[in-house]
Amino acid sequence: MKTSGSGSLAIVFSILPFVCACQTTKSDATVKVPTIENSQDEALSRSVREKLTNTSKLNLGTVNVVSSNGTVYLTGTVTSLDERQQAAKIAWNTPGVQTVVNTLQVKK
Secondary structure, eight states: OOOOHHHHHHHHHHHHHHHHHHHHOOOOOOOOOOSOOOHHHHHHHHHHHHHHHTOTTSOOTTOEEEEETTEEEEESEESSHHHHHHHHHHHHTSTTOOEEEEOOEEOO
16 A cells, blocks of 8 residues: 555644744743742842852843742843853752742843
8 A cells, every 4th residue: 555645744734833833932921929038048049149149251140039938030131041041050050949930031
């Protein structure tokens, strides 16, 4: 039995819109950043903030850091996508951090 390549091609084109939509859809969800930290949260935030500030190659001293139960929230504005990614990486590599919520915006 001979199969036609057009059947396979039809399947690819039928799922293509779904694949593309997943990659280009922007979420309108908002993140609620905690406003109160307990002493353990404050210590974790301070530790992340110190690591961000002591990064010599990047300017991450203006990143706002708030923690809640092991979740670190990064907010504010950075000058490049690389700075945004590095800030998250630094936060993840800080002992005690269980989750990082990175809402840093890149200046245009």
